[in-house]
Amino acid sequence: MEREEIILKLFQYFKRQLEVGSNGRAPQIQIGSGMLDDFSGVMKSFSGYQKTEFEMRILGIVHEFIRNGWIHPGNSLSGSNNTYPWITITEVGKEVFKNEDWVPFDPDGYTAYINQKVPDISQITLQYLGEAVAAYHRRHLLSATLTLGVASENEILDLIDSYLEWISKNRSEKLHSRINHRSISHKYKEFKKALTSDINKLPDDISSEWETYLDGVFQFIRLNRNAAGHPSGKQLEAKVVFANLQVFSDYVVFIHRMIEFFVRNRSHL
Numbered sequence: 001m002e003r004e005e006i007i008l009k010l011f012q013y014f015k016r017q018l019e020v021g022s023n024g025r026a027p028q029i030q031i032g033s034g035m036l037d038d039f040s041g042v043m044k045s046f047s048g049y050q051k052t053e054f055e056m057r058i059l060g061i062v063h064e065f066i067r068n069g070w071i072h073p074g075n076s077l078s079g080s081n082n083t084y085p086w087i088t089i090t091e092v093g094k095e096v097f098k099n100e101d102w103v104p105f106d107p108d109g110y111t112a113y114i115n116q117k118v119p120d121i122s123q124i125t126l127q128y129l130g131e132a133v134a135a136y137h138r139r140h141l142l143s144a145t146l147t148l149g150v151a152s153e154n155e156i157l158d159l160i161d162s163y164l165e166w167i168s169k170n171r172s173e174k175l176h177s178r179i180n181h182r183s184i185s186h187k188y189k190e191f192k193k194a195l196t197s198d199i200n201k202l203p204d205d206i207s208s209e210w211e212t213y214l215d216g217v218f219q220f221i222r223l224n225r226n227a228a229g230h231p232s233g234k235q236l237e238a239k240v241v242f243a244n245l246q247v248f249s250d251y252v253v254f255i256h257r258m259i260e261f262f263v264r265n266r267s268h269l
Contacts, residue, residue, distance in 0.1 A: 018098060210258070
């Protein structure tokens with residue numbers, strides 16, 4: 001069983017425990033008890049040492065959850081329940097586990113998930129995206145916002161480059177002269193202005209949604225990045241950073257649909 005599958009099953013387990021707790025009582029969780037039920041199928045095929053090795057992999061990921069601040073050992077301050085095998089879901093953990101199962105919980109797993117959806121995505125984008133996920137789960141929200149903003153900017157730059165190669169040489173040279181060595185906000189503004197005149201040449205599934213993804217998602221991520229990148233004292237909320245990470249996968253898929261169209265139809269105008 002791959003690491004990502006183990007993490008997902010543990011997420012599902014802790015999510016179920018919260019649902020039990022919502023019925024009026026706090027979930028009573030033990031390492032090695034019901035936690036292993038979800039793995040019983042695969043563990044039946046293991047020999048003694050393989051089973052122990054697999055359990056240690058599970059325990060290692062549980063400790064990662066502890067380091068992330070999602071759970072902690074014990075469920076009381078005194079008595080026999082104040083340490084292992086008892087564990088408690090923290091307030092941060094409740095927020096994390098209640099979200100969708102594909103939550104970007106792991107830098108390698110999340111970037112692999114994105115790369116699977118968009119095989120030709122830039123490695124630079126994946127590098128910054130991985131940093132953003134790692135920072136988010138350590139609650140380094142400023143760092144997460146900044147690095148996600150860089151990943152988003154790189155995607156927009158790739159989109160603009162593909163557009164410049166799609167339009168006529170004369171238009172491309174003029175647009176390039178207006179955006180060369182300028183800020184990303186200026187580049188996007190000029191790109192959007194030029195793209196507006198070409199909207200009727202794009203497929204319906206792109207022309208009907210481009211403003212939602214570009215004006216909506218790109219600008220939302222960019223504005224949050226600007227807020228994080230200046231000493232304004234603004235406090236970022238974890239749920240906002242999480243929302244950015246959550247929407248990024250659909251956003252980057254849409255951008256690459258546009259890039260694919262521009263590349264496939266290059267020199268047709």
